Amino acid sequence: MRAHWLWDSRLSLEEAKEILKDKDHIKFDLCAENLLAREGNLKEVFKLLDKKIFCQKWPVLKKRMKRDAWNQTRVTFLQMIYEHLYKEFRKQGVRLREWSEEKIPAERKEIADQIKAIRQSLGYTQKEFAQKMGSIQQYISRLETGRENFSIDTLEQVAKCLNKKLVVSLK
Numbered sequence: 589m590r591a592h593w594l595w596d597s598r599l600s601l602e603e604a605k606e607i608l609k610d611k612d613h614i615k616f617d618l619c620a621e622n623l624l625a626r627e628g629n630l631k632e633v634f635k636l637l638d639k640k641i642f643c644q645k646w647p648v649l650k651k652r653m654k655r656d657a658w659n660q661t662r663v664t665f666l667q668m669i670y671e672h673l674y675k676e677f678r679k680q681g682v683r684l685r686e687w688s689e690e691k692i693p694a695e696r697k698e699i700a701d702q703i704k705a706i707r708q709s710l711g712y713t714q715k716e717f718a719q720k721m722g723s724i725q726q727y728i729s730r731l732e733t734g735r736e737n738f739s740i741d742t743l744e745q746v747a748k749c750l751n752k753k754l755v756v757s758l759k
Contacts, residue, residue, distance in 0.1 A: 593626035603722070611641045620645060621652045624666060625659050639673050643684050645669045691735040699743070700734035706750050707732070720749045 655661040714728040730736035747754040
């Protein structure tokens with residue numbers, strides 16, 4: 589059987605159900621967007637789409653749906669549904685965000701550790717160093733943990749603020 593929200597898709601309803609169970613599936617966003625934009629019955633929507641997955645993926649789906657002007661009122665309605673579900677999940681203690689370990693390249697981590705060691709040896713706090721750089725403390729934290737992918741220009745600014753010379757070499 590073919591669902592009306594799949595009218596322009598080559599997917600069967602069974603294939604769509606399988607895709608909607610796996611938020612990491614390559615076709616998930618498109619399939620969920622079509623379901624949310626075209627299916628008027630929320631009971632049917634949430635038979636096919638898990639509420640937790642909906643909440644986890646809503647920011648991406650909302651952005652996709654906003655590209656079509658016809659979806660604006662639907663997006664507003666679904667945003668209210670999202671906010672309600674989000675509150676319910678928080679009350680139940682359900683975590684919607686999945687924290688993943690970032691893979692930080694060893695070279696970036698090495699530079700980040702050097703920046704932190706020099707800052708500490710000079711007696712600066714992250715906040716003081718941020719003020720000296722014209723930045724904010726959170727940015728310095730990201731630099732020093734390697735979570736920020738810094739440019740040569742940024743490294744030059746860091747070196748200047750730490751009274752050091754930047755040396756870049758290729759081996």
